[in-house]
Amino acid sequence: MKLYYSPGACSMASHVVLNEIGKPFEIEKVDTKTKVMESGRDYWAINPKGAVPALDIGGGEVLTEGPAILQYIADTNGATELAPPAGTLDRARVQEMLNYVGSELHKAFSPLFHPGKTDAEKDALREGVAKKFAWLESRLADGRTYLTGANFTVADAYAFVVTNWSHMTGISLAAWPKLTAYMERVAARPAVQATLKAEGLI
Template identity: 45%
Template sequence: MKLYYFPGACSLAPHIVLREAGLDFELENVDLGTKKTGSGAEFLQVNPKGYVPALQLDDGQVLTEDQVILQYLADLKPESGLMPPSGTFERYRLLEWLAFISTEIHKTFGPFWNPESPEASKQIALGLLSRRLDYVEDQLAAGGPWLMGDRYSVADAYLFTVLGWCEYLKIDLSKWPRILAYLERSLSRPTVQAAMKAEGLTG
């Protein structure tokens, strides 16, 4: 398999999961401005949508979208425990988290990445993000160290990735101490450290 990524983008989540599951994979960086890959290939021929992540399988097929790639990788190694078994209610709880992270947290960052976004749009997005983080903080208070309790899951890799953008954007998270502790726990995982080092995000 080959994961097409951009350092620190949402493609970091499947990168972490690939390492958590112990799967064999290659990495190829993508310049999202020129749409060229590290090997000089045209990324739009890999993923016509033009953004990462894209996971190219050994048979040449390509999967896109974080939620789908994360589920696919976890199902390749069910013994990893990164997703509950199919048909269980816990599985649907995890899917609920993936949907929430994707649509209510990830997408809320959109105005911050768009240089043409007016300040008013960023403030609206910040208000929405704050309410979403209130929910996450409450859920962490009620459960275990991870979103699904004691078991680390693909949802944790995804949430860590998107909340990691707050530091870059100078969004203060001190209002949410449990989230800060959660991010520290995530960062202490060897797979997270290895993925960030491979992407040039740490020394």
């Protein structure tokens, strides 16, 4: 498998899960502004959507969209802790969290990366992110280790990466101590540390 990524982008979640699996894989960095890959090739030829991640699974097949890639990696490697079996409530809970991170938290952050926003507009957008963080804080209020319970799942990989964008957008996590502790727990995982190092983020 080969993962096309951009450092610190949502593709980092797929990178983390590949490292959690521990099987060999390749990576290639993509400049998401120019759509040119490290090799100099045109990324549009890999993913006509132009976004990362994309996962080349061989046989001429390229999978796109982070949540689909995350589940595919776990499922094809029998990693039922990362993605519980289909048809179970545990799997539905992981998918529920994947959808929340993708449709709510990720989308709340996205405008903060667009140029041309006024300070007032940015403050309003940060307030929107804060509401999403407050909900995540409530999920962790019962003392659970990860977002869906005791096990680290693909949803945690995605949530960690997106929540980590707070550092780039001027949002302090100080108001959410349980979320802060959660981020520290996830960051300490060997697979996360390996990913951060490979992407040049530490």
